Amino acid sequence: MTETIAPTPNTLPARSIAPWLKFTLELGPLLLFFFANSRPKLFAPLVHPFLPAKLLEGESAGLFTATAVLMVAVLVALIVSYAITRRLPIMPLVTAILVVIFGGLTFYFQDPSFIKMKPTILYACFGLALLGGLVFNKPLLPVVLDNTMSLTETGWRILTLRWGVCFLFLAVLNEVIWRTMSTDHWVLFKFPGTMILIFIFTFSQVPLIMKHELRGDAAAKAPEHL
Template structure:
């Protein structure tokens, strides 16, 4: 029998390994923190590592280090768990593509549009799945909790709209404010907003949760 793709491996699969939640958080947020630090301390980094000066200004240095940190985080996730979660994997691919375009064309636009593209992609996929009667969010989070069909539909709709909201907010911030403001908002604004939204969905999750079958 053929093996499932690594990003869809059954949680009960003995080959799958769980990692410490704190380490998982570091792997997910680490690249963003590297991006923020490199952008804010770009000149300091260039002074100590002159080769980085060939990349251009702080945002280009931050983009290159962001790509490197993302690659390290994905590699570490694979080594530790033998899986690649769908959402970080898709986001990583977009980081590499748009980061490469940013550095090659020496244009800030591509890396600034990356969150717009990623969030729009997730939103369209989730809402498009609903249009065809598929609650795709269930395939991503089914191992975390069990919901009835109505619960998955409502949660998928809400997350789909939330991703579209994040895409719109990113467009507004990067087009209307400075690069430093956009970087700060990307690191310190999006995460709290996402956490608050996630917490706000707990009543829905509790209402539609299914009891674990007795053994």
């Protein structure tokens, strides 16, 4: 007879999160970043106690304010997500870590270039990780997506390759835009520009997903990628 062990605080099963809330937690920090950059005076009372006064003045005031707001927002979103699901999703976790690191560098050196570099590093890391996984015959995309889909191994490999190339393209595009255009144009590229590009790319992969999707018993028997 097998013994049933009651869940303890350290062994609580992962719980699902409502799609609308997941979308809000992922998009919310970007929305706040966008509005804080365009309306820094609205957020000034919140960030003033933590930032030198000179950073809240001049042409970069919006970006410094938005960076501070973004750092807090991604951490709050991560905490809320963990409180609900009892686990830390990979992409938001990596994003939050890089936001804190590059946001900290932005304030330490008082140079907005660091926060502009963050998307480049983020997309490059994801792209190289996905393509590197394929080299070792270990598609990582199912892990990133929390096994929310069931595809054939061929389907996962093709989709992982495409997403890896897409992330590298976004990394290069971010570098070109922040180095050649104004801060306001870069912010627009970051949001909503990047989101639009990702949505377009995601929907363009629907035919591939439908072709290689596993259903019924085949999906139930498909191995999880851990």
